[in-house]
Amino acid sequence: MSLPASELLATARQAAGHQHWPTGALYVVATPIGNLADFTLRAIHALALADAVACEDTRVSAGLLRHLGLDKPLLAVHEHNEREAAERVLERLARGERVAYVSDAGTPAISDPGAWLVARTRAAGYPVHALPGASAVVTALSAAGDGPLPGQAGGFVFAGFLPAKGRERGAALAALATEPRSVVLFEAPHRIDTLAQELAQACSARTVTLCRELTKQFEQSHTAPATALPAWLAEDASRRRGEFVVVLHAQAVVAVAEDGVPETARRQLQLLMRELPLKQAVALAVELSGLPRNQLYDEALRLKAAGPDPRD
Numbered sequence: 610m611s612l613p614a615s616e617l618l619a620t621a622r623q624a625a626g627h628q629h630w631p632t633g634a635l636y637v638v639a640t641p642i643g644n645l646a647d648f649t650l651r652a653i654h655a656l657a658l659a660d661a662v663a664c665e666d667t668r669v670s671a672g673l674l675r676h677l678g679l680d681k682p683l684l685a686v687h688e689h690n691e692r693e694a695a696e697r698v699l700e701r702l703a704r705g706e707r708v709a710y711v712s713d714a715g716t717p718a719i720s721d722p723g724a725w726l727v728a729r730t731r732a733a734g735y736p737v738h739a740l741p742g743a744s745a746v747v748t749a750l751s752a753a754g755d756g757p758l759p760g761q762a763g764g765f766v767f768a769g770f771l772p773a774k775g776r777e778r779g780a781a782l783a784a785l786a787t788e789p790r791s792v793v794l795f796e797a798p799h800r801i802d803t804l805a806q807e808l809a810q811a812c813s814a815r816t817v818t819l820c821r822e823l824t825k826q827f828e829q830s831h832t833a834p835a836t837a838l839p840a841w842l843a844e845d846a847s848r849r850r851g852e853f854v855v856v857l858h859a860q861a862v863v864a865v866a867e868d869g870v871p872e873t874a875r876r877q878l879q880l881l882m883r884e885l886p887l888k889q890a891v892a893l894a895v896e897l898s899g900l901p902r903n904q905l906y907d908e909a910l911r912l913k914a915a916g917p918d919p920r921d
Contacts, residue, residue, distance in 0.1 A: 614678025621653040633702050635730045636709040639716040639742025643825040647743045660706035669713045688722045695729040702735045716744050720769045746793050749854035752830040753818035755791045762789035762859045770795045786811045792857040805838040816858040822851035874898040
């Protein structure tokens with residue numbers, strides 16, 4: 610943002626000052642994830658109006674406020690003290706103050722702290738107003754273009770950071786492998802190689818979009834089969850730097866008839882029956898599809914009784 614702080618605050622006030630800003634309320638404010646130009650005018654005005662700013666890291670937020678020409682009391686509210694710190698925020702709300710909450714970057718109370726503060730504020734009867742803004746999750750999904758495409762499962766799952774190691778991480782990866790919807794993951798640079806290897810093994814049939822340094826000068830997005838991701842990272846050391854958002858693309862939806870036979874398996878069986886005796890066709894279809902022999906044998910008998918497929 611190239612405007613002087615005074616002009617920026619005046620512009621924010623002109624754009625957002627007309628709306629109602631209740632006192633005795635918590636304002637959950639999204640901050641930029643890398644590019645300060647992504648700060649909304651409403652968010653800037655909310656910080657200007659706030660009597661105090663609760664934040665994940667007072668050092669990070671102090672720098673942000675200085676950039677805006679603001680000087681506010683800062684309250685540390687992070688993952689290690691959120692329950693106790695929430696009570697100090699409630700004391701200010703009880704006095705009729707406006708308190709803004711920001712995390713270090715992005716939208717609070719999702720992967721960053723803030724969820725307990727919001728829940729405690731609502732439970733105490735005080736209003737909570739959320740101001741939207743930059744989101745690494747939504748930005749990465751947009752870059753992946755996986756929204757969904759025809760024949761894919763709709764919606765997405767936000768998994769955030771997987772457990773660092775052990776059985777919990779293995780269980781999380783196993784769950785991802787069977788999740789049909791898009792999955793959004795966060796990963797730190799020192800573990801991105803490990804995650805790429807794990808996805809290549811557990812989700813070999815899936816496509817992955819890796820987003821690095823979103824909204825920053827050297828941001829990069831790369832889409833490839835999961836099996837190709839480790840080699841792509843190994844080609845250039847710079848590809849393993851920065852903060853990562855990984856989108857595991859949605860699986861294709863397999864059409865399944867009422868009898869439980871997927872349409873692809875049924876079509877394979879029809880084609881095989883045109884060239885082979887019934888038992889041989891079934892045996893080969895079992896090998897190709899992995900479905901139970903009895904299920905495919907019954908389907909073959911039904912297809913034979915029904916006559917030739919009109920598409921043939």
